[in-house]
Amino acid sequence: MILGLLLALFAGALVGLQNIFNSKVNEQSGFYATTTLVLGLGFLASLTFGLIFEGTHLFNLQNMKTWYWFSGLLGVGVVICLVQGIKLLGPTYAISLALTTQLVVALLSDSTGLMGLEKVPFTPKQLIGVLVIVGGIFVFKFVGGNEKQQVSSKVS
Structure with a gap:
């Protein structure tokens, strides 16, 4: 349980920092470029770590419901909305x-x-x-x- 609490706290700190970084990138490039950069780098990092730690098991997705595959699209909305929200609020x-x-x-x-x-x-x-x-x-x-x-x- 303590590990779960620490990981949740760490995730919260990372989300807060990421949103500030995203808003700074947005000031220079716009929110579509920010979203592309954030999610593109996230994809590369996830793919790299996934291959290192899980190898070919990373792509074992046979039992996943097809509509779960679209969850990444929610990330686009998250980044765009938070970047604009931070800019406005x-x-x-x-x-x-x-x-x-x-x-x-x-x-x-x-x-x-x-x-x-x-x-x-x-x-x-x-x-x-x-x-x-x-x-x-x-x-x-x-x-x-x-x-x-x-x-x-x-x-x-």
Whole structure:
């Protein structure tokens, strides 16, 4: 369990950093070039590591449902939407919204057994957890918003 927690924390840090890198690439090249670069390099890295660690077993896909193959297309939407979201909202707000939405979709997927997942009962504790996160985003974005204006007016 500890390894799972550490890996999840590490993944979260990587996602946060990747989105900042992606937004910087987007400033120089546009979001289609950013998406191509991000997913292209990801493909090359995945292929290389897959061949090193799994060899020819990497391509053993006979039992996979055909529509699962299209999950990579979702990655295009993820990169484009997050790059544009960061550009319009800033990294912290955009990523916190994206991660909260990810949590809500995961919770709904678990509780409904979507796509063959093991069904996990929905509890009030889970609802409260999501509401606390949404409340945190609300506080972050809308409470104390005058501080930024006060600082900029003092500088003028």
